[in-house]
Amino acid sequence: MSELKVTGLTKSYGATRVLNGVDLTVPVGITSVLGSSGCGKTTLLRIIAGFLDPDAGSVRLGTRALVGEGRTVPAHERHIGYVPQEGALFPHLDVRANIAFGLPRRERKNSKVGEMLELVELPSSAARRFPHELSGGQQQRVALARALASDPAVVLLDEPFSSLDASLREDTGRAVARALRARNATALLVTHDQGEALSLADQVAVMAAGRFLQVASPDELYLSPATPGVAAFVGNAVLIQADATGDTATSSLGVVRLRTPATGPVLLAIRPEQVQVRPIGDATGPAVGRVVEVSYFGHDATVRTSVGDHGAVVTARVTADGVPVVGSRVSLTVSGAVIAFPAGQAT
Numbered sequence: 545m546s547e548l549k550v551t552g553l554t555k556s557y558g559a560t561r562v563l564n565g566v567d568l569t570v571p572v573g574i575t576s577v578l579g580s581s582g583c584g585k586t587t588l589l590r591i592i593a594g595f596l597d598p599d600a601g602s603v604r605l606g607t608r609a610l611v612g613e614g615r616t617v618p619a620h621e622r623h624i625g626y627v628p629q630e631g632a633l634f635p636h637l638d639v640r641a642n643i644a645f646g647l648p649r650r651e652r653k654n655s656k657v658g659e660m661l662e663l664v665e666l667p668s669s670a671a672r673r674f675p676h677e678l679s680g681g682q683q684q685r686v687a688l689a690r691a692l693a694s695d696p697a698v699v700l701l702d703e704p705f706s707s708l709d710a711s712l713r714e715d716t717g718r719a720v721a722r723a724l725r726a727r728n729a730t731a732l733l734v735t736h737d738q739g740e741a742l743s744l745a746d747q748v749a750v751m752a753a754g755r756f757l758q759v760a761s762p763d764e765l766y767l768s769p770a771t772p773g774v775a776a777f778v779g780n781a782v783l784i785q786a787d788a789t790g791d792t793a794t795s796s797l798g799v800v801r802l803r804t805p806a807t808g809p810v811l812l813a814i815r816p817e818q819v820q821v822r823p824i825g826d827a828t829g830p831a832v833g834r835v836v837e838v839s840y841f842g843h844d845a846t847v848r849t850s851v852g853d854h855g856a857v858v859t860a861r862v863t864a865d866g867v868p869v870v871g872s873r874v875s876l877t878v879s880g881a882v883i884a885f886p887a888g889q890a891t
């Protein structure tokens with residue numbers, strides 16, 4: 545499959561600008577576009593697929609311009625597979641006919657359908673079933689099989705797991721990623737779920753307000769966020785003002801160790817797993833907070849506490865046996881080295 549390159553894409557709906565000069569290179573592998581609702585992810589995919597024209601900019605596939613540079617290739621000539629959120633399958637056709645739909649007549653033979661079912665880890669017996677006889681996860685696997693059957697140059701997946709429940713979402717996501725990798729696909733996976741983006745993709749592009757804040761591998765994105773906004777969005781860091789003097793900074797959570805030395809006003813990005821919560825009196829730490837909300841997940845829980853005179857809310861992740869009561873006062877300590885951004889850096 546080929547590399548997809550998007551350059552300077554701009555798109556407005558009426559007076560509202562939705563894409564603001566977007567640049568992105570999608571190499572072979574899985575690239576995830578991660579962003580909150582309404583930031584322009586689907587608009588980007590629809591332009592790449594050819595369902596929508598940009599106001600400016602270009603999309604290239606390998607050496608071929610798909611749009612921009614004076615030409616517009618129609619959607620059906622772009623060799624792009626599209627997997628939408630849900631409801632992609634034709635309800636009156638069985639799985640075999642759904643998968644074969646995009647194939648030239650001479651290729652609509654059993655072996656190709658069987659090969660695609662095997663690729664997406666469905667039994668060959670699924671071929672005779674109709675979409676309403678499949679689970680949501682199985683339907684999405686068939687939708688991917690249909691998109692891949694015609695050997696597209698690029699596969700676009702628009703929140704393909706968002707209608708599935710949590711456990712099915714994880715299993716289906718892994719199966720889809722395995723199938724894409726087995727085909728050596730160039731895939732663009734749109735999601736607003738950071739866990740999905742970080743766990744499935746080779747490259748993650750974080751989008752906000754019609755532009756990319758950072759494009760990096762999952763671990764680089766998590767460990768070295770480019771801006772406070774990326775740190776807050778990926779990994780749910782709390783941003784706290786502090787005063788840095790070299791290796792440490794003084795904040796409302798006490799003196800914390802910095803990942804890289806800094807001097808003067810900084811914005812700390814503190815992740816929930818870095819905040820230790822203990823009952824007051826049990827080795828009280830440098831800061832005291834009041835528990836305002838607890839979300840219990842079983843394997844762990846997140847505890848939101850209000851700290852200091854201005855009531856800054858700090859989130860901590862605690863083990864299931866260490867969950868404090870809402871309204872109680874707790875001692876807070878930050879462990880490990882913390883990421884610091886210069887105060888005033890754009891988000």
Ligand SMILES: Nc1ncnc2c1ncn2[C@@H]1O[C@H](COP(=O)(O)OP(=O)(O)OP(=O)(O)O)[C@@H](O)[C@H]1O
Pocket residue numbers: 557562579580581582583584585586587588736
């Ligand atoms: N055809 C349209 N006409 C006018 N505004 C539109 C149109 N399509 C989308 N928008 C607006 O453009 C913005 C971006 O929409 P888009 O669907 O690209 O976002 P998204 O990131 O995919 O959101 P979601 O995750 O909720 O699907 C939104 O504010 C949306 O309301």
